[in-house]
Amino acid sequence: MSRPPRARDKVLDAFEAILIEDGARAATLDAVARRAGVSKGGLLYHFGSRDALDTGLLDRLHALAAQDLEAMQTAPSGPVDYFLATSGHVGSPFDRAISAAGRLAHGGSAKATAALAELREAWADAIRPHVRDQAALDLVLLLSDGLYINSALLNDVPGPVPTGAALDALIALVRTATRP
Amino acid sequence: MSRPPRARDKVLDAFEAILIEDGARAATLDAVARRAGVSKGGLLYHFGSRDALDTGLLDRLHALAAQDLEAMQTAPSGPVDYFLATSGHVGSPFDRAISAAGRLAHGGSAKATAALAELREAWADAIRPHVRDQAALDLVLLLSDGLYINSALLNDVPGPVPTGAALDALIALVRTATRP
């Protein structure tokens, strides 16, 4: 637990990268091993099966989610702003883990789907006290989903995801519409 | 063009169903043929390759999209309400086609990603005249994405997608916040 082997994380990073860039179908053991710079056999020492790889990724997601919920609760701008502002951050380890899990879920992994549903529940609980009513909570969560799907899952598509000033304007609009 | 062969559509329906229910990884030629009630060889007569299957689905999506944009423009409640109210309709042929294309896109199909981006552009053009500003347009589109991803891609997850009265409340909130 305290200092996990380097190679294991390298494999997980490669798995994540391929899922995000090329989708679940491309994330074969062979491709992951090649990208991680290990052999198939080496990979299978750390993760005994394709399923174990999925589980490893989901475990990592779980750990990062706990950290992020902590940060969200203590954000100076408040949980709602923090939540929306970070929904489109594809770069961070946490958002990469979410995107990768999303790919697995859409590829048909029931485990990944369940993990994402659980995460969503945790977000809802954190935000509920800071919005007006159920409709406002729905709006914030669904908007976050929209930001996420556009910046993470449909990456490489130019255009539609608001960032910078456009995102700020959107957040301001939502804050006004949902404030208790 | 006028009366396409029955079997072709049966195959496309089966392909769509498997994509939606089990994801892109499960949608093999074998599985699609079995579900459509034809042999692998029979399937490959209609669609010469795995790629041709993808293209067939995307062609169908394109045709259905044209119809829906027409309906949206002439909806009594206005394009914005129509758009949001139908974003979570998983049952219709159009939404099934979108969901299936979404699975392909997330599975790594560049073609599917491009088709969905084009569809999104068409929606934006239709809605733009009916909302206040860019932030309002972003909100409507992203919210629709959120509804779509939750009801279509994360199907079988209980809970978070607002329907019925909750959806009406959400639409009312958005209408107020975005009206020109």
Next chain:
DNA sequence: GTCTATACTAAGATAGAC
């Protein structure tokens, strides 16, 4: 237009050397 049979390729997994 649809089937069976078969060939080819790639994916997942194991065994054993180093």
Next chain:
DNA sequence: GTCTATCTTAGTATAGAC
């Protein structure tokens, strides 16, 4: 702990009968 070699199964595609 990582590698090479190999096995098995599943996925894609072709040929040719019906």
